[in-house]
Amino acid sequence: MFIAPIHWFCNFFFVHSPTYGIGFTGAPIVTVISNWLMFIGILIYIRFSRAIETWGGWDISAFYNMSEYFKLALPAVVTVCAEWVGFKLLVIGVSYFGASQLAANAIMLNTNTLVYQFSNGLGFGTSPRIGNLIGAAKPRQARIAAKMALLAAGFIGVLGILFLVFCGDWWALVYTSDPDVISETAKLIPALCTLIVSDGINAILSAILRGLGRQKVGANIFLFAFYVCAVPIGLYLGYVLNMQEVASHNNN
Numbered sequence: 001m002f003i004a005p006i007h008w009f010c011n012f013f014f015v016h017s018p019t020y021g022i023g024f025t026g027a028p029i030v031t032v033i034s035n036w037l038m039f040i041g042i043l044i045y046i047r048f049s050r051a052i053e054t055w056g057g058w059d060i061s062a063f064y065n066m067s068e069y070f071k072l073a074l075p076a077v078v079t080v081c082a083e084w085v086g087f088k089l090l091v092i093g094v095s096y097f098g099a100s101q102l103a104a105n106a107i108m109l110n111t112n113t114l115v116y117q118f119s120n121g122l123g124f125g126t127s128p129r130i131g132n133l134i135g136a137a138k139p140r141q142a143r144i145a146a147k148m149a150l151l152a153a154g155f156i157g158v159l160g161i162l163f164l165v166f167c168g169d170w171w172a173l174v175y176t177s178d179p180d181v182i183s184e185t186a187k188l189i190p191a192l193c194t195l196i197v198s199d200g201i202n203a204i205l206s207a208i209l210r211g212l213g214r215q216k217v218g219a220n221i222f223l224f225a226f227y228v229c230a231v232p233i234g235l236y237l238g239y240v241l242n243m244q245e246v247a248s249h250n251n252n
Contacts, residue, residue, distance in 0.1 A: 002041065007034040075215035079206060079222050086226035090234050097238070104184035107175050108192045112199060115160040119153040119200035123207030130211030146208050153204045157197030164189050164196075 010033055014026030022029075046052055087109065094105045126149040133142035164171070172185040209218040237243045 003034055003037050006037065010034070072213060072215050075219035076210065078219040079215065082219065082222040082226050086231055089231050093235055093238055100178070100180040100184050103176065103178070103181045104172075104188055107172055107181070107185050108188045110175075111164075111171070112192060112195055115156065115196050116199050116203060118156045119203040122149055122152055122156075123203045125149075126204060126207040127211040130208055131213070134212065142211075146204075149204045149207070150201060153200040154197065157200045160196040160200075161193045164193055 007030060010030040011027070013020055014030050015021050015023060091102070091105060091109070095102045126145065129145050130142045133139070133145060168186065168189045172182040176182065206218050209215060
């Protein structure tokens with residue numbers, strides 16, 4: 001909440017300012033600045049808040065049972081990386097169709113990521129909730145929490161679809177005035193509507209698996225879904241059947 005206004009101001013200053021703006025190059029610079037500010041802000045909070053009282057200092061016992069930690073951590077890393085690398089591979093594939101197609105794909109992925117963050121944030125609350133309930137031997141309440149989170153994610157997805165249906169005609173104008181990009185973006189909206197719902201629900205399902213300590217199951221599913229199904233089929237539809245950038249969203 002604190003960094004967001006600074007990020008917006010820096011975007012104007014480095015990108016659009018008539019005096020100091022440096023155009024496209026300013027955008028990644030602003031992103032780096034914002035990420036560092038968030039990192040520094042968290043460090044300051046930890047150091048000067050009561051949270052520091054929970055840390056007892058470095059001790060050799062902190063390294064005990066690290067294998068159990070890595071059994072959960074590494075599959076979780078694979079789950080996240082499998083999804084994001086899969087998306088990036090399809091972006092690389094779309095880049096060969098032309099600049100307009102790549103720009104339209106970027107707009108749609110940005111839109112999906114925007115909506116996804118709501119479900120992803122819900123997932124961060126779902127994981128510990130389910131983990132605590134399972135640990136307290138309350139499986140019924142854990143199932144209820146999981147179902148409610150899935151319903152909430154579905155509702156968020158429906159809101160995203162309604163936004164695209166009623167505002168899709170001008171949404172691309174937020175990003176560009178290029179008529180070719182706007183036209184290509186319009187082609188992707190139907191595919192994006194299905195992606196928004198499935199991606200949001202996927203965020204909650206992943207959170208449920210994390211809460212159950214079943215990260216390895218999620219990692220295996222993600223690897224199969226992206227690299228056996230989505231990426232090969234997307235490239236086939238895009239290049240062989242000439243569906244171009246539409247294929248990347250249909251398969252995700």
